[in-house]
Amino acid sequence: MRVSEEAVFRWVVIVGAVVAFLVVVTLLTSALVGAILLLLFVLAGCVHAYRWAMRKRRESRG
């Protein structure tokens, strides 16, 4: 498993881009729309993390 500063920095850029998008959407619409979108992004992040963890588990066993 390769975990390095580079990988974490990539997540800073991804989260930064998502937050910038959510700030713009919230300012253009309303806080409720921003909150719903944030919830969707959090759910997508959880699904991604779960799939990543399962893949790593299979790799370590196989």
Added chain:
Amino acid sequence: MESATVTLDHGHSEHHGPPEANQSSRIDRQTLGILLFIISEVMVFGAFFASYFFLRVVVNPSHWPPQPYELPVAVAGLNTAILVSSSFTVHYALESIRRGNRTGMKLGLVVTWMLGATFLFIQINEYAHIGFSARDLSFGTIFYCLTGLHGAHVFIGLLLLSFATIRAFRGHFGPDAKDHLGVEVPGIYWHFVDIMWLIVFLTVYVL
């Protein structure tokens, strides 16, 4: 922990101290340690975010922030830009030492430290002028808890960066991966602090 080995006169070497820890993981123990620490920190922040959303959604006050309070969104936005910039500079410091550029690493670390200190200074200044305290309603309490918790993390990050910077100026780091863990580990922590601020800024100041 480093173990000591003493070579005796008759040629045998005698081992002193505890044996080297067995490394069963494919990730080095310093990086594993900071990752486990960050996971525990995510849970701490999660508890505070749960409190925030409980107050915001379940209690559902008519105005948020309660009148007549206002949050300085523009100043917080500027602070966000400063902190995000500091992630780029610490990444530059790491990339520099990977290429063997010690001057670039020192420059990156010093600039990162200064950006972090500026962030903390602006946040303390914001507290001084914001017009409410942690005692003013549950809103004031959760605002100071979330931003204060993050501020404490920035302070710890600055301490780690200070140690890394001092070591960099003493010539401690090298291009090999195992020779610059002292910059990489604080760098990972600093990125975590940055990501947490982005989420705090979005939830507390924008939503």
